[in-house]
Amino acid sequence: MxxxxxxxxxxxxxxxxxxxxxxxDGVVIYRTAQQGWSANLADAAVVRTxxxxxxxxxxxxxxxxxxxxxxxxxxDVKDGGKIAPGNLREHIRSEGLTIDLLPVPA
Amino acid sequence: MPLVKDGKIAxxxxxxxxxxxxxxxxxxxxxxxxxxxxxxxxxxxRAGKVGVIWPNNRDLDDLVPYLDRLAAVALxxxxxxxxxxxxxxxxxxxxxxxxxxxxxxxxxxRDQFVFMLRAGFDTFEVRKDSDAEAFASTAKRYxxxxxxxxxxxxxxxxxxxxxxHSESAxx
Amino acid sequence: xxxxxxxxxxxINERVSEFRDQVKRRLSGELTEDEFKMLRLQNxxxxxxxxYMFRVAIPYGTLSSKQLRALARIARRYDRxxxxxxxxxxxxxxxxxxxxxxxxxADLAEVGIHAMQTSGNNMRNVTSDQWAGVAxxxxxxxxxxxxxxxxxxxxxPEFSFLPRKFKIAITASEHDRAAIKIxxxxxxxxxxxxxxxGFEVLVGGxxxxxxxxxxxxxxxxxxxxxxxxxxxxxxxxxxxxxRDNIYKARIKILVHELGIEKxxxxxxxEWKLMGDVGLTLDHSVVEEVRSRFSYPxxxxxxxxxxxLKQAAHDPLFERWRKNSVFPHKVQGYSIVTLSLKPVGxxxxxxxxxxxxxxxxxxxxxxxGEIRVGHEQNLCLPHVAxxxxxLLWKALDRIGLATPNVNLVTDIIACxxxxxxxxxxxxxxxxxxxxxxxxxxxxxxxxxxxLHINISxxxxxxxxxxxxxxxxLGVEKNGEEFYQITIGGRADEGAQMGTLIGPAIPYAxxxxxxxxxxEAYLALRDRPEELFVDTVKRxxxxxxxxxxxxxx
Numbered sequence: 001m002x003x004x005x006x007x008x009x010x011x012x013x014x015x016x017x018x019x020x021x022x023x024x025d026g027v028v029i030y031r032t033a034q035q036g037w038s039a040n041l042a043d044a045a046v047v048r049t050x051x052x053x054x055x056x057x058x059x060x061x062x063x064x065x066x067x068x069x070x071x072x073x074x075x076d077v078k079d080g081g082k083i084a085p086g087n088l089r090e091h092i093r094s095e096g097l098t099i100d101l102l103p104v105p106a
Numbered sequence: 107m108p109l110v111k112d113g114k115i116a117x118x119x120x121x122x123x124x125x126x127x128x129x130x131x132x133x134x135x136x137x138x139x140x141x142x143x144x145x146x147x148x149x150x151x152r153a154g155k156v157g158v159i160w161p162n163n164r165d166l167d168d169l170v171p172y173l174d175r176l177a178a179v180a181l182x183x184x185x186x187x188x189x190x191x192x193x194x195x196x197x198x199x200x201x202x203x204x205x206x207x208x209x210x211x212x213x214x215x216r217d218q219f220v221f222m223l224r225a226g227f228d229t230f231e232v233r234k235d236s237d238a239e240a241f242a243s244t245a246k247r248y249x250x251x252x253x254x255x256x257x258x259x260x261x262x263x264x265x266x267x268x269x270x271h272s273e274s275a276x277x
Numbered sequence: 278x279x280x281x282x283x284x285x286x287x288x289i290n291e292r293v294s295e296f297r298d299q300v301k302r303r304l305s306g307e308l309t310e311d312e313f314k315m316l317r318l319q320n321x322x323x324x325x326x327x328x329y330m331f332r333v334a335i336p337y338g339t340l341s342s343k344q345l346r347a348l349a350r351i352a353r354r355y356d357r358x359x360x361x362x363x364x365x366x367x368x369x370x371x372x373x374x375x376x377x378x379x380x381x382x383a384d385l386a387e388v389g390i391h392a393m394q395t396s397g398n399n400m401r402n403v404t405s406d407q408w409a410g411v412a413x414x415x416x417x418x419x420x421x422x423x424x425x426x427x428x429x430x431x432x433x434p435e436f437s438f439l440p441r442k443f444k445i446a447i448t449a450s451e452h453d454r455a456a457i458k459i460x461x462x463x464x465x466x467x468x469x470x471x472x473x474x475g476f477e478v479l480v481g482g483x484x485x486x487x488x489x490x491x492x493x494x495x496x497x498x499x500x501x502x503x504x505x506x507x508x509x510x511x512x513x514x515x516x517x518x519x520r521d522n523i524y525k526a527r528i529k530i531l532v533h534e535l536g537i538e539k540x541x542x543x544x545x546x547e548w549k550l551m552g553d554v555g556l557t558l559d560h561s562v563v564e565e566v567r568s569r570f571s572y573p574x575x576x577x578x579x580x581x582x583x584x585l586k587q588a589a590h591d592p593l594f595e596r597w598r599k600n601s602v603f604p605h606k607v608q609g610y611s612i613v614t615l616s617l618k619p620v621g622x623x624x625x626x627x628x629x630x631x632x633x634x635x636x637x638x639x640x641x642x643x644x645g646e647i648r649v650g651h652e653q654n655l656c657l658p659h660v661a662x663x664x665x666x667l668l669w670k671a672l673d674r675i676g677l678a679t680p681n682v683n684l685v686t687d688i689i690a691c692x693x694x695x696x697x698x699x700x701x702x703x704x705x706x707x708x709x710x711x712x713x714x715x716x717x718x719x720x721x722x723x724x725x726x727l728h729i730n731i732s733x734x735x736x737x738x739x740x741x742x743x744x745x746x747x748x749l750g751v752e753k754n755g756e757e758f759y760q761i762t763i764g765g766r767a768d769e770g771a772q773m774g775t776l777i778g779p780a781i782p783y784a785x786x787x788x789x790x791x792x793x794x795e796a797y798l799a800l801r802d803r804p805e806e807l808f809v810d811t812v813k814r815x816x817x818x819x820x821x822x823x824x825x826x827x828x
Contacts, residue, residue: 025328068310099706102626221437255435
C-alpha cells in the first residue's frame with residue numbers, strides 16, 4: 001500500500017480535517033488539534049493549507065496502532081465556527097445511516 | 107535478517123551477490139537469475155556452492171536443466187500478497203524433483219510459514235526477528251490439511267478413508 | 278446437511294486461534310495495518326464507513342437451524358441485532374469490533390461456520406443453487422461437489438495469494454439459479470452419454486468495471502478429474518494473471534487478453550503435465566463426502582392435502598402460495614422462499630429475532646434446514662404442503678411473507694454509501710423508495726417477473742449489469758447520479774443490460790423506473806411477455822424515448 005502521503009500532492013478544496021477509524025473497534029474518529037483523536041466531529045482540527053493538511057495527516061498516520069485508514073476530508077465551517085461534514089460520505093460517517101432499518105427490539 | 111533453515115534459526119552460509127557486484131573467490135553464493143544465465147557453466151565450476159535467486163515472473167524452464175547442480179534456489183516474494191512463488195515452489199519440488207535447498211526471500215512474514223512449508227520451502231529469510239523466533243510454534247499451528255501437496259502430509263480425505271478402511275477391517 | 282467431522286472442526290478451531298493471535302499482534306502494534314490488512318481480509322474483515330464489517334460464509338447456501346441461531350446470537354452479542362444476506366451466500370455484520378472478532382469466530386466455530394476466505398485475493402465461498410437437492414429435474418445434488426471444492430479451496434497453500442479474488446459457483450439444474458456465467462469458474466453438473474457425472478466448465482465470467490459472460494473452456498470434465506482441472510486453471514491464473522493493475526487482475530481479463538482458445542490450451546497443457554498428483558476423486562472418495570450429507574426422511578404425502586384446499590379460499594394465502602411456494606422433487610412437499618424484501622426495508626436484511634424465528638420454523642416445518650439464495654432471500658427447502666397455511670401465518674407475523682418473490686420489489690441491492698467505503702452513491706434508499714412505489718401487490722403481479730438490481734459503485738456487488746433493470750450509482754460533482762441499464766439477465770441466458778442514456782439524479786430514479794415499467798406495460802404484446810423479453814424484442818429505444826422525452 002502506498003502511503004496516502006506519497007499518493008499525490010495534497011490539494012484542498014476548502015477547510016479540511018483528518019478522519020479515520022479507531023483500530024480496536026472501528027469507530028469513526030477525528031484528529032484533534034491536541035494530537036489525539038475524538039469520536040466527536042466538533043473536536044476535529046480544521047486545516048486550510050496543504051502544508052497544514054500534510055502535517056496533520058502525517059501525525060495521524062504515524063499512530064498506526066490507534067487508528068486505521070486516515071485521510072483528509074472536507075468540512076464546512078459554519079458561522080460561529082461550528083463544523084459540519086463537507087460531503088455526503090462524511091455526513092453519513094458522522095450522522096449515521098440515511099435509511100430506515102428493520103425494527104430491532106431494544 | 108534472520109535465516110530459518112530446517113525449522114531452526116541458523117547462520118546463513120550463502121552470500122547474496124547483487125547484480126553487477128564482483129563474485130567472491132570462494133564460499134557459497136546466491137546470484138540473480140540473469141547473472142547466472144549469462145554463463146551458468148562457469149559459475150557452476152567455481153569453488154563454493156552456487157544458488158540462484160529466481161524471479162517470480164520468469165518461466166522455470168530456463169532453470170530446470172541446472173537444478174541437480176544447484177545448492178539452493180531462492181524464490182522471491184516482492185510483497186507478501188504476491189503469491190506466484192508458491193506455484194514455482196510446488197513445480198520445482200513436485201514436477202521437477204528438485205530436492206535441494208528451497209529458500210523464500212523477500213517479504214517473508216510469520217503468517218505465510220505454513221503455506222510456504224506446504225509448498226515445499228525449507229529455508230526462510232525472515233523479515234522480523236520475532237517471526238523467526240516464532241517459527242517452530244507457527245509451523246505447528248495446523249494439524250489438518252485439505253489439499254495434497256508434495257510435502258507428504260496426509261490430507262483430511264486420506265485420513266477419513268484410512269479410518270473407514272480400518273473400521274470396515276475391524277468388523 | 279453436511280456434518281463436520283473431527284477434522285473439519287479441528288481445522289476451523291486452528292484457524293480461530295491463528296486469527297486470535299493475529300488480532301492480538303495487531304492491537305499490540307506488533308503488526309502494522311499494512312501487514313494486517315491482508316490477514317484480516319483473508320478472514321472476512323473489511324473496514325467500512327462506520328466500523329469493521331464481518332462477512333461469514335454460508336457454503337452453498339445451506340444452514341441448519343442451529344447455525345442460523347448462532348448467526349442470530351452474533352448479531353445480538355457483537356453487533357446491532359441484525360445481519361445482511363449478500364448475493365454470494367454470505368451474511369455480513371456491520372458494526373463488529375475488531376477486539377471481539379476472535380470471540381465471535383469461536384462462537385461460530387462451535388456450529389461449524391467460519392469466515393475463511395470471504396474476502397481477500399483467494400478462492401471465495403463456493404456457491405450453489407439454493408434449491409440444490411430438492412429441485413425437480415436436478416441432475417444430482419451439487420452440494421456434494423460444492424463441499425469437495427469447499428474443502429479443497431480452504432487454506433490452499435498455493436492459491437491464497439492470487440492476483441485477485443476468485444469465485445466458483447455450481448449448478449445442477451437446467452434453470453441456473455447460481456449465476457454461474459458471471460463467476461470466475463462456473464460449473465454446470467451434467468451426465469455424459471455413459472451416464473457418468475461431470476461438469477461443463479466455464480471460465481472468465483464476472484461483473485465489475487469490465488463485465489464478461491463466462492465462456493465454456495471444456496464441455497465435459499469427468500467428476501473424478503474436476504479438482505485437478507480446477508487446479509490447472511488456478512495455476513495458469515496464479516502465474517500469468519495481471520498483478521500490475523487491480524482492475525485488470527481478475528481471470529476474466531487474462532481470458533479476454535489471451536482469448537479463450539489460447540487460455541484453454543495453456544490450461545490443457547498444465548493439466549496434462551500435472552499427471553497424477555493425488556487429486557483424482559475416486560468413487561469411494563466422493564461417496565465418503567456424500568455419506569456425511571443427511572437427507573430428510575420424507576413421508577408419503579398426498580399431492581393436494583385438505584389443509585391446502587381449505588386455505589385456498591383465503592385470497593391472501595393464495596397470493597402468497599402462488600408467489601413464494603415452488604415445486605419440490607418429492608410429492609407432497611414444497612420449497613418455500615422467505616422474502617427478505619419487505620416494503621420499505623433494506624433488501625437482504627434480517628433481524629436476530631427473525632433469524633431465531635426462522636430457525637424455529639425450520640425445525641417445525643423444514644427438517645431443521647434453511648437455504649440462502651443469491652437473490653438475498655431465505656428458503657425453507659422441505660415444507661410439507663399440509664403445513665403451508667400454518668407456516669404462512671407464522672411467517673406473516675415476523676414480516677417474512679411479503680408475496681413479492683421475483684417481482685419488481687424483490688430488489689437485489691448492495692449496501693451502498695450508507696455502509697460501504699467503496700461506494701459512490703446510496704443503494705438502499707433507492708430500493709426502499711421503489712418498494713414503496715410498487716407496494717401494491719396487484720400492480721406488482723400485473724407487471725410480472727422483473728428483477729431490479731442496484732449497485733452503489735462500479736464494483737457491481739448488486740449485479741446491476743445483469744438486472745432486468747440495472748441501477749448503478751455514480752458520483753458527479755459531489756452529487757449522487759444513477760445510470761440505468763435494461764435487458765440484463767443472470768440466469769442460463771445471462772447477458773449484460775444496455776445503458777438507456779445519461780445518468781439521472783437521485784431524486785428522479787424512482788420516477789424513471791416507474792416510467793420504464795409503464796412503458797413496458799403499454800408495449801408488451803401479451804401479459805405473459807416478461808419485461809426482459811419485451812426489451813429483447815423492441816430494443817432500448819422505446820424505453821429511452823419514454824424516459825428522456827420529457828426530461
